[in-house]
Amino acid sequence: MRQPVFGLFFLFLVVGIIWPISIVFAQVSSSPSSSPQPTSSAPLDQDAAAQMSTLRSQYRTQLDVYRTDEHNFSLSRDQYNQLQTLTALEEAVKSTQKVLLSRDEVLLTYLKMLRLTFTQTTGVQLQLKNNQLKIIDALIMAINRNKDLASHAVTRVQADQAALDFAAFSPLLQQISSQTILIMSYGKVQSLFDKTVTVRNEIKTHVLQQETDPLKLSEKQRAFVQIDQTVDLVDFQLKGVLAGLSGGQNFQTTQTGEQLNQAYAGISRTFAYLDEVLAH
Amino acid sequence: MVGSNQQKIDESETVLINQTQFGVEKPLFEEPAGIVDDSKTSPGLSQPKKKNPMVFILGSVVIVSIILLLISQALGHQPVVLVSHPFVTPSPVTTPEQDFYKARLSELQQDFRAADPTQTTLPFPPVSLSISLDEVKR
Numbered sequence: 076m077r078q079p080v081f082g083l084f085f086l087f088l089v090v091g092i093i094w095p096i097s098i099v100f101a102q103v104s105s106s107p108s109s110s111p112q113p114t115s116s117a118p119l120d121q122d123a124a125a126q127m128s129t130l131r132s133q134y135r136t137q138l139d140v141y142r143t144d145e146h147n148f149s150l151s152r153d154q155y156n157q158l159q160t161l162t163a164l165e166e167a168v169k170s171t172q173k174v175l176l177s178r179d180e181v182l183l184t185y186l187k188m189l190r191l192t193f194t195q196t197t198g199v200q201l202q203l204k205n206n207q208l209k210i211i212d213a214l215i216m217a218i219n220r221n222k223d224l225a226s227h228a229v230t231r232v233q234a235d236q237a238a239l240d241f242a243a244f245s246p247l248l249q250q251i252s253s254q255t256i257l258i259m260s261y262g263k264v265q266s267l268f269d270k271t272v273t274v275r276n277e278i279k280t281h282v283l284q285q286e287t288d289p290l291k292l293s294e295k296q297r298a299f300v301q302i303d304q305t306v307d308l309v310d311f312q313l314k315g316v317l318a319g320l321s322g323g324q325n326f327q328t329t330q331t332g333e334q335l336n337q338a339y340a341g342i343s344r345t346f347a348y349l350d351e352v353l354a355h
Numbered sequence: 356m357v358g359s360n361q362q363k364i365d366e367s368e369t370v371l372i373n374q375t376q377f378g379v380e381k382p383l384f385e386e387p388a389g390i391v392d393d394s395k396t397s398p399g400l401s402q403p404k405k406k407n408p409m410v411f412i413l414g415s416v417v418i419v420s421i422i423l424l425l426i427s428q429a430l431g432h433q434p435v436v437l438v439s440h441p442f443v444t445p446s447p448v449t450t451p452e453q454d455f456y457k458a459r460l461s462e463l464q465q466d467f468r469a470a471d472p473t474q475t476t477l478p479f480p481p482v483s484l485s486i487s488l489d490e491v492k493r
Contacts, residue, residue: 238487263470
């Protein structure tokens with residue numbers, strides 16, 4: 076008689092403990108602190124993301140085609156160089172036309188991706204953004220014009236003309252690309268800095284209000300003096316970067332990039348300080 | 356003499372004896388009949404019955420303590436620290452507001468990694484900027 080009683084007692088004990096444990100483990104595994112979801116920091120909205128995805132796919136395909144065409148161009152050019160026949164020349168002209176067209180396709184798609192990403196970047200002053208977009212649009216127009224020239228280049232002279240036309244604006248391509256990327260980086264760092272300042276203000280208010288021990292309060296006040304100095308320095312550095320970027324096409328990318336890196340490092344220090352203040 | 360000795364023995368034992376029988380008549384070298392004690396005749400049932408609940412209770416206590424230990428390890432609970440000084444009340448490890456700000460800082464640090472100026476997702480395409488058939492002449 077007593078055996079089933081103890082058996083039931085044991086069963087209830089096990090069920091009463093194992094079931095809540097399973098619930099606890101399920102909650103622990105699904106809690107945000109244990110498995111943090113990475114927040115999307117890409118500035119693209121959904122439509123822009125879809126466009127970007129299409130452009131990237133096109134870009135990869137066009138780059139493969141360009142590599143093949145460039146290889147063929149090299150071979151046919153060397154062949155004409157050796158044989159000096161009309162047939163070899165015809166092949167060389169055709170392969171030149173092909174590679175010029177495929178290069179223009181690659182560059183056009185790249186500039187479209189750059190333009191799309193740039194329009195979605197936050198933290199950039201409107202005038203600076205508009206000026207840079209105008210330059211990118213001008214380059215896109217120039218490449219389209221060159222593409223039209225290359226598509227009609229059936230003779231050696233026409234192929235040379237298309238090549239010369241491209242050479243007139245090609246130095247700007249890399250320069251504008253670097254500048255645009257730097258402006259986008261500045262925009263991201265500036266946005267991050269603005270959020271950091273907001274969080275710093277909130278943490279400062281909270282910490283100084285909550286602390287009741289006079290010794291610890293003065294310690295934290297000194298800590299915030301240091302944090303404020305770091306934030307002010309970053310602000311100064313970012314203003315210097317903006318002044319450099321707004322100086323037109325002649326700004327020194329290297330120097331401005333260094334200054335931006337320093338501001339970025341300053342933000343990292345600010346995070347470390349705030350973390351330390353919250354921990355104590 | 357023999358009867359008196361046997362009486363002493365009999366008095367020290369709690370046995371039922373046929374009192375009408377004389378001591379002389381008592382058979383020698385035989386064990387006197389003892390009282391039939393019901394509790395002693397079946398040793399196999401009573402002791403385990405007393406031990407069974409103890410086994411279950413002890414086992415349950417051990418299992419519960421092991422499970423509680425596992426729970427505390429899983430949840431990362433810190434061991435209780437005894438405060439030696441009775442007059443100092445230690446401040447709490449974290450408050451909900453501190454956890455909130457720590458979470459915000461954690462989110463900002465993810466944005467921080469994405470804003471790295473040295474990282475770029477759009478490098479300039481690897482194309483030659485000086486393609487020309489005119490180079491053949493040279």
